[in-house]
Amino acid sequence: MKIELRKWTIEYSPALVALCNSVDRRYLSNRIPQPYEPSDALSWxxxxxxxxxxxxxxxxxxxxxxxxxxxxxxxxxxxxxxxxEIGYMLLPEYCGRGIASEAVASICSAAFFELALRRISAVVFSDNAASVRVLQKNGFEHEGTMRRAALKDGRLCDLSLFGRVLMPCPI
Ligand SMILES: CC(C)(COP(=O)(O)OP(=O)(O)OC[C@H]1O[C@@H](n2cnc3c(N)ncnc32)[C@H](O)[C@@H]1OP(=O)(O)O)[C@@H](O)C(=O)NCCC(=O)NCCS
Known part of the structure; x- marks a missing residue:
């Protein structure tokens, strides 16, 4: 299995539409339109x-x-x-194969280098076990729990804050 990260181009908009319309939304914020239209992909x-x-x-x-x-x-x-702030999502049929873990490793290197960041944060639903594991495998530390911080599908949810700092840090 060959895993790569590529910059988005307009030719990828049908694939982005398909992704956003089939991703498991239980642990995502509601800012991704639903249904996700071709115009949403083009503007994003x-x-x-x-x-x-x-x-x-x-x-x-x-x-x-x-x-x-x-x-x-x-x-x-x-x-x-x-x-x-990091975010990630996969087509359901590709989950559970280590893909997100590898993608997060690569994007963190790119982000620290290209954006000169000193830290990357992740805010996840506390019961999103797969996402928490992806972060832990990539050196993110649990920094706290924001209790009852989100209302998702009528359910009050705890959110967990994870952080990874640049080591060594120039300033
Ligand atoms: C979260 C998501 C990106 C994970 O992608 P993935 O490619 O399946 O992740 P990986 O296979 O790299 O790693 C998942 C890890 O979680 C573990 N895991 C999965 N489900 C689990 C569960 N219910 N309980 C405990 N661990 C679990 C896996 O065993 C694996 O750990 P391991 O490598 O130590 O065995 C994917 O499930 C997804 O797209 N979900 C919908 C969108 C979403 O929730 N995005 C994150 C928002 S913060």
């Missing part, structure tokens, strides 16, 4: 391309030539600009 990809390498790194996860997921790190605003 063109925005990602404009700010890539400055405000974030945005990559398609490609397995054996097929786009199966998305992974990104976005710089946080204002005084938090040394920190980036």
């Amino acid at each position: 990809i063109s925005k990602a391309r404009q700010i890539d390498g400055v405000e974030g790194v945005f990559r398609a996860i490609v397995v054996d030539g097929r786009i199966v997921g998305s992974v990104s790190v976005e710089r946080r605003p204002d005084i938090f600009c040394v920190d980036g």
Whole structure:
């Protein structure tokens, strides 16, 4: 199995539509439109391309030539600009094969290097065991739990904050 990260291009918009319409949304925020339309993909990809390498790194996860997921790190605003927030998702049929773990390893290296970050944060639903494991395998540490911090599908949820800091850190 060959896993690569590629920059998004407009030609990938049908694959992004398919991904967003089939991903398991139980542990995602609601900001991804549902249903996800071709116009949503076009505008997201063109925005990602404009700010890539400055405000974030945005990559398609490609397995054996097929786009199966998305992974990104976005710089946080204002005084938090040394920190980036990571996010990732995969087509359900590709889960459980170590793909996200490898994709997170690669995007963290790219984000620390290209965005000169000092830290990467992840905020996950505390019961998203697969996501928590992906972070732990990539050197993220559990820094705290935000109790009853999210309302998802009528359910109050705890969120866990994970962080990974750049080591060694120049300043
Ligand atoms: C979260 C997600 C990206 C994980 O992708 P993945 O490719 O399956 O992850 P990996 O295979 O690299 O690693 C998953 C790890 O979690 C473990 N895991 C999976 N389900 C688990 C469960 N219910 N309980 C405990 N561990 C679990 C796996 O065993 C594996 O750990 P291991 O390598 O030590 O055996 C994927 O499930 C997904 O896209 N989910 C929907 C979107 C989402 O939740 N995104 C994250 C938002 S923060």
